[in-house]
Amino acid sequence: MADPNDGGRAAGKTATGTLDRRVAVKQLLDSLDDDVLIVAGLAGAKGDVTAAVGDDPRVFGFGGAMGAAASMGLGLALAQPDRRVLVVTGDGELLMNVGTLATIAVANPPNLGIICVDNEHYGETGFQRSHTGLGTDLATMAQGGGIGAVRTVREMDELDEAGEMLRNSNGAAFVLLKVAVNDPPKMPTVWDASWHKSRFRQALLGKP
Numbered sequence: 001m002a003d004p005n006d007g008g009r010a011a012g013k014t015a016t017g018t019l020d021r022r023v024a025v026k027q028l029l030d031s032l033d034d035d036v037l038i039v040a041g042l043a044g045a046k047g048d049v050t051a052a053v054g055d056d057p058r059v060f061g062f063g064g065a066m067g068a069a070a071s072m073g074l075g076l077a078l079a080q081p082d083r084r085v086l087v088v089t090g091d092g093e094l095l096m097n098v099g100t101l102a103t104i105a106v107a108n109p110p111n112l113g114i115i116c117v118d119n120e121h122y123g124e125t126g127f128q129r130s131h132t133g134l135g136t137d138l139a140t141m142a143q144g145g146g147i148g149a150v151r152t153v154r155e156m157d158e159l160d161e162a163g164e165m166l167r168n169s170n171g172a173a174f175v176l177l178k179v180a181v182n183d184p185p186k187m188p189t190v191w192d193a194s195w196h197k198s199r200f201r202q203a204l205l206g207k208p
Contacts (some may be wrong), residue, residue: 016133017154021117024177025088025157026052026117031163033084037076037153037204041069043123047187050169051060052128057203063191070114074104077112080204086166087114091132092122098141104172105146113166113173114142119181127183139176149173169204 025048025121029038040049040061049059062069073087094101094116104112117126118132124183132138143150149169153162164177 019179021179036084039073039087040094045090050187060200070086070100084111091118092130101142102145135187142174152176154178
């Protein structure tokens with residue numbers, strides 16, 4: 001019997017999503033407490049966060065370090081156990097360092113959540129098709145790596161339960177958003193990495 005959650009992959013089809021990425025990410029971020037620390041990955045993921053919360057000093061946005069968002073989120077969650085940490089990354093970026101999911105599972109910080117915005121394309125490098133459009137399922141990989149709280153979201157009415165999981169999980173949580181295949185509008189950003197570091201440090205620790 002076919003798995004109703006496999007999106008038709010057993011028949012050789014892809015599971016392209018239909019969610020509006022900007023709307024879905026904003027709804028999830030709006031469901032979290034105001035003191036959450038956000039690590040935003042490259043390209044569209046960083047734009048999704050900026051569109052949702054604006055130019056917020058609690059957001060550390062990456063530029064150029066493809067694959068590093070989940071690792072930084074893990075380190076931040078371990079260093080700040082009293083603060084909830086959320087990583088917002090894309091499928092292409094996570095594929096660059098997918099082994100981090102296993103490390104996150106072993107450390108299992110209860111204050112860490114990951115949202116992977118999966119449009120099945122590498123938005124940072126020219127919008128080439130990524131592996132997730134060819135059968136790779138990052139939610140299955142997260143679960144197989146040992147993360148206990150994993151959910152794939154394909155419909156808007158599934159976002160409330162995903163947000164609740166991100167808020168209340170007693171271990172690391174992973175949400176895969178299957179979004180429509182598009183290249184969202186670029187958001188204005190500052191590319192000075194030292195400025196981002198200093199501003200985030202100030203917001204977190206109260207000192208530059």
